[in-house]
Amino acid sequence: MPGIRLTAVFAFATMGVSVPAAGQFAALNPEVFANPEDQQRARSLDQPCTNADEGHGCYRYDGRLIREAPCTYHLEAGAIGSKPTDQCYKMEAPRRYRGVWVDEFEGQAFIPAGTRAPKWPRGNPESPEWRKEADRAIAATIWLDVERVDLDREGQRGGRKFIEFVGRKTMYSGNYGHMGMSGQEIIVDRVISLRECPETGPCG
Incomplete structure (x- = not known):
C-alpha cells in the first residue's frame, strides 16, 4: 500500500534503543505532528506504561509493555505500520519546485536549483567534529517522495535528472x-517536467 512503511519498533525495544531515539521520532516536539492524538503520544513517550495502560496507548510485546509511538498502528500481531508522511506531520502548502533529483540506491535526494548538494564528512565517524558535519549534512538533505506519481511506467527512475514539479514539504x-x-x-x-542530466557538466 503506497505511503505505508513498516517500523522497527520491536527491534529497537529488544536492542535497548528507545522508540523516541529511532528514525523519525528522534525529535519529540509535539507540534510537528498533524493530529492531536499523535501530539499526545509524543508528549507521553517518556512516561512508563502500567498494566492499566495496555490497549490504551501501550501494547505488550515479548512480555513487556511498550508505549505507542506517534503515527503508528497495529497491522497484525508482531507488525506495526506507520502513517504516510502527510498524514503524520504538518506540511507546507503546495508550491512549485525545480532542481536536480538524485535517484540512486539508498542515495535519493533533491537538490533545489541554485543550491549545492550537502557535503558529507570524511574521516573518523567517532569524532565530535564528524558528528557535527554529519548532522549538518542530514539537515540539508531533502528526501523526494515520488510514490504518488507514476514514473516507473515511463522508465524514468534511477540516475540524475532535472525535475520541475508541484509538491508539499514537511513544515x-x-x-x-x-x-x-x-x-x-x-x-x-x-510532475511538470523531467529530463536526464548530461553525464558531464551542469544539470539544469
Whole structure:
C-alpha cells in the first residue's frame, strides 16, 4: 500500500534503543505532528506504561509493555505500520519546485536549483567534529517522495535528472526518508517536467 512503511519498533525495544531515539521520532516536539492524538503520544513517550495502560496507548510485546509511538498502528500481531508522511506531520502548502533529483540506491535526494548538494564528512565517524558535519549534512538533505506519481511506467527512475514539479514539504525539520537520513521531505503531487542530466557538466 503506497505511503505505508513498516517500523522497527520491536527491534529497537529488544536492542535497548528507545522508540523516541529511532528514525523519525528522534525529535519529540509535539507540534510537528498533524493530529492531536499523535501530539499526545509524543508528549507521553517518556512516561512508563502500567498494566492499566495496555490497549490504551501501550501494547505488550515479548512480555513487556511498550508505549505507542506517534503515527503508528497495529497491522497484525508482531507488525506495526506507520502513517504516510502527510498524514503524520504538518506540511507546507503546495508550491512549485525545480532542481536536480538524485535517484540512486539508498542515495535519493533533491537538490533545489541554485543550491549545492550537502557535503558529507570524511574521516573518523567517532569524532565530535564528524558528528557535527554529519548532522549538518542530514539537515540539508531533502528526501523526494515520488510514490504518488507514476514514473516507473515511463522508465524514468534511477540516475540524475532535472525535475520541475508541484509538491508539499514537511513544515518542520526532522529525520525523514531512508533510515531517517534526510532533514526534510517533499511529496511530489504532480510532475511538470523531467529530463536526464548530461553525464558531464551542469544539470539544469
